[in-house]
Amino acid sequence: MALDLFLSANGVYLMTSNEDSYLLAKRTAEANAAGRSAVEALREINEKIEEESLSLEWMDGQLKSPSPRPDLREVLTNLTRLMKEKMQLIRDHPLNKSN
Numbered sequence: 001m002a003l004d005l006f007l008s009a010n011g012v013y014l015m016t017s018n019e020d021s022y023l024l025a026k027r028t029a030e031a032n033a034a035g036r037s038a039v040e041a042l043r044e045i046n047e048k049i050e051e052e053s054l055s056l057e058w059m060d061g062q063l064k065s066p067s068p069r070p071d072l073r074e075v076l077t078n079l080t081r082l083m084k085e086k087m088q089l090i091r092d093h094p095l096n097k098s099n
Contacts, residue, residue: 003021003049004021005090007049007053008083008086008087008090009087009090009091009096010087011055011056011057011083011087012049012053012054012055012056013053013054013055013056013059013079013083014049014052014053015052015053015054016048016052016053020048020052024044024045024048027041027044028041028044028045054079056080056083056084056087059076059079059080059083060080062076063076063077063080
């Protein structure tokens with residue numbers, strides 16, 4: 001959940017399912033016992049994020065392109081609006097304010 005909130009606050013939509021997130025967290029926690037290095041575990045996390053995320057910048061770019069598919073335009077318009085709202089909620093939360 002912390003990863004999702006961090007990414008959302010920085011304009012990245014993580015599309016990973018709850019089950020996949022759980023399995024990734026479990027593999028990461030078990031990495032040392034399985035003989036995998038921290039570098040390998042971090043590489044796996046990074047690959048998952050790259051494969052299963054969309055940036056707000058990319059979504060905005062798609063919406064500005066001359067002819068995205070109408071169904072894609074509607075989905076991206078709604079997702080972009082929701083992402084901007086979520087980003088603002090996270091950034092405006094009192095725990096994210098410096099004293």
